[in-house]
Amino acid sequence: MTTETLATPDPTIDPAAEPGDRPLTVTQRRRRPRILAHVGLILVAVVMLYPLLWMVTSSLRPNDQIFTHPGLFVDTFDLSHYPDGWNALSKPFGSYLLNSVVVVLGSVVGNLVSCSMAAYAFARLKFRAKTVAFAAMLLTIMLPVHVLIIPQYVLFAQLGWINTYLPLIVPKLLATDAFFVFLMVQFVRGIPRELDEAARIDGAGHARIFLQVILPLMVPALATTTIFTFIWTWNDFFSQLIFVTDPDLYTVPVALRQFIDAQSQSDFGALFAMSVVSLVPVFLVFLFGQRFLLRGIATTGGK
Amino acid sequence: MSAIGELRTLRRTGRGRLSPAQKEAEAKERRRDSRAALVFLAPWLVGLFGITVGPVLASLYLAFTDYNLLQDPNFVGLENVQRMLGDERLGRSLAATLTYVVVSVPIQLVVALALAYLLDRGIRGLAFYRSVLYLPSLLGASVAIAVLWRLVFGGEGLVNAFLGLFGITGPAWVAEPETALGTLIVLHVWTFGAPMVIFLAGLRQIPRQYYDAAATDGANRWQQLRSITLPLLSPIIFFNLVLGLIGTFQSFTQAYIVSNGSGGPTDSTLFFSLYLYQEGFAGFRMGYASALAWLLLLIIGAFTALNFWASKYWVFYDD
Structure with missing residues (x-):
């Protein structure tokens, strides 16, 4: 994990709410004009976004202008980098995008199914050694992937899974992204137990309570899981680099890496163009799923 | 509460004191739940032992070998x-x-x-x-x-x-x-x-x-x-x-x-x-x-x- 965080969906705080939602208090009413704060924030925002915007504009410039123009204004639009980059590797870039989509979809489905099942057990069932199991689950969140990767590689090699997507997807089906188990446990704990009891009185077993009562109510947690799994899998380079070495099966990150080698160091425009293409899905998910992202990440609740 | 907070609490709260009747009810519920828990936790358990705990132990063993992927590992001590x-x-x-x-x-x-x-x-x-x-x-x-x-x-x-x-x-x-x-x-x-x-x-x-x-x-x-x-x-x-x-x-x-x-x-x-x-x-x-x-x-x-x-x-x- 990089800067990912262990989040807790807490219904009492809504990170997406505006400050105006909160009743104003003495300190706030006394606030002075905040021009300075805005100037500072806008400066920071510009610095933060500048490299991204420069990447987009550079993908539209003729190659000989890219590094001589630090500005963002484009006068000669050159769209040719996109088709050039798309066809620069042994396969069209679309096929790498498709490969990534397959891995991402498999990972999302795997995480949704396996993590929600485990979360139900931890949040609602009583069983032997539950404390130990729960502690083990929490500890695996913090375990570095590197202590696992070599034996896993040996295991998957023996199973004949190298150069398939199974090493990337099967672990998700086995709830090894314990972070999401934890996120869902926190969420399920917030669902009133009376609903379970009512269903039980009506004769429902655990399978039905899980499927018909809990799952529909934990849709926000499932959405958060979907979005984070999407982004982290889409960006994941380390395991895809290790398990996928057949160029036909390359996913987007590995293909992009290939680009640096394959491109004679002159066609930077094409490199920029495909970098932009590879970030578009993440950007779209950010745009439409922001609320769930913030909810997931923000309500960590400390302590 | 964050994962870190959970670990703190787990460490501090032992099993609370319960009356015999409560204990009996608890044991009954646990018996009923245990089988369901095994089903719900099955994927996680396979993952925990198969691709987490197992590999952690395997890598500890491999750390004391000259394994090179092609030949069987030889134990080489330190x-x-x-x-x-x-x-x-x-x-x-x-x-x-x-x-x-x-x-x-x-x-x-x-x-x-x-x-x-x-x-x-x-x-x-x-x-x-x-x-x-x-x-x-x-x-x-x-x-x-x-x-x-x-x-x-x-x-x-x-x-x-x-x-x-x-x-x-x-x-x-x-x-x-x-x-x-x-x-x-x-x-x-x-x-x-x-x-x-x-x-x-x-x-x-x-x-x-x-x-x-x-x-x-x-x-x-x-x-x-x-x-x-x-x-x-x-x-x-x-x-x-x-x-x-x-x-x-x-x-x-x-x-x-x-x-x-x-x-x-x-x-x-x-x-x-x-x-x-x-x-x-x-x-x-x-x-x-x-x-x-x-x-x-x-x-x-x-x-x-x-x-x-x-x-x-x-x-x-x-x-």
């Missing part, structure tokens, strides 16, 4: 440890990784906290600023951004083009041993949005009455920050610090792409995980790489333990 002691690249790799972690994590957290504090003071356009500042942390781990960094900090890159406007000829930042690691630290700081959002949520949970009371007593902004905000936010600072350290120790993609897999120039960006990758998956010295993996685990464990120990002196839990 040979890998001996090799580590004389491994100059390992020394440079540790230096690069520790510098990266120790410099970039605190800077990132201070920036994140400062901006969260600024945004929490009831500023207009909060949602806009938050989105803009958060976006880089989602993209930062990608290959595309690492590629971008290579070009922004290249000899003829964006940074030098700007410096050129002022008549300054900048170095090829990513190609100089003195500056290459610095560009990766800048990249890490650039992704401060994630901890910032967590800080922001934490700041919102601090009751406004505390500030009002302090203001009534004549405390200025600075005193309020020191006596209210920071103590009440300390569990979240601690949480971000622990996870930041654990995550940053494992950084790979940025260094791999910026140095094109070499960790250069002169091993100045040879992150630990990159060295491990080179040894294990490029050199097929899987035994040695396993030993390296365990060294990383021990270092991260030591840092985390140190953090938990130190937290007694500065983290404030009001429970």
Whole structure:
């Protein structure tokens, strides 16, 4: 994990709410004009976004202008980098995008199914050694992937899974992204137990309570899981680099890496163009799923 | 409550005292639930033992072998440890990784906290600023951004083009041993949005009455920050610090792409995980790489333990 965080969906705080939602208090009413704060924030925002915007504009410039123009204004639009980059590797870039989509979809489905099942057990069932199991689950969140990767590689090699997507997807089906188990446990704990009891009185077993009562109510947690799994899998380079070495099966990150080698160091425009293409899905998910992202990440609740 | 908080609570709460009747009811419920739990936890259990605990133990064994993927592993005792002691690249790799972690994590957290504090003071356009500042942390781990960094900090890159406007000829930042690691630290700081959002949520949970009371007593902004905000936010600072350290120790993609897999120039960006990758998956010295993996685990464990120990002196839990 990089800067990912262990989040807790807490219904009492809504990170997406505006400050105006909160009743104003003495300190706030006394606030002075905040021009300075805005100037500072806008400066920071510009610095933060500048490299991204420069990447987009550079993908539209003729190659000989890219590094001589630090500005963002484009006068000669050159769209040719996109088709050039798309066809620069042994396969069209679309096929790498498709490969990534397959891995991402498999990972999302795997995480949704396996993590929600485990979360139900931890949040609602009583069983032997539950404390130990729960502690083990929490500890695996913090375990570095590197202590696992070599034996896993040996295991998957023996199973004949190298150069398939199974090493990337099967672990998700086995709830090894314990972070999401934890996120869902926190969420399920917030669902009133009376609903379970009512269903039980009506004769429902655990399978039905899980499927018909809990799952529909934990849709926000499932959405958060979907979005984070999407982004982290889409960006994941380390395991895809290790398990996928057949160029036909390359996913987007590995293909992009290939680009640096394959491109004679002159066609930077094409490199920029495909970098932009590879970030578009993440950007779209950010745009439409922001609320769930913030909810997931923000309500960590400390302590 | 965060995962760290959960672990604290688990440690403190033992089994509560129950009356015999309650115990009986509890035992009955547990019997009924146990079979269901086994079904619900089946995938997780297979994963835990099959691809987590099993591999952890296997890598511990491999760390004492000369395994090279092609031949069966031979037990070689402490040979890998001996090799580590004389491994100059390992020394440079540790230096690069520790510098990266120790410099970039605190800077990132201070920036994140400062901006969260600024945004929490009831500023207009909060949602806009938050989105803009958060976006880089989602993209930062990608290959595309690492590629971008290579070009922004290249000899003829964006940074030098700007410096050129002022008549300054900048170095090829990513190609100089003195500056290459610095560009990766800048990249890490650039992704401060994630901890910032967590800080922001934490700041919102601090009751406004505390500030009002302090203001009534004549405390200025600075005193309020020191006596209210920071103590009440300390569990979240601690949480971000622990996870930041654990995550940053494992950084790979940025260094791999910026140095094109070499960790250069002169091993100045040879992150630990990159060295491990080179040894294990490029050199097929899987035994040695396993030993390296365990060294990383021990270092991260030591840092985390140190953090938990130190937290007694500065983290404030009001429970």
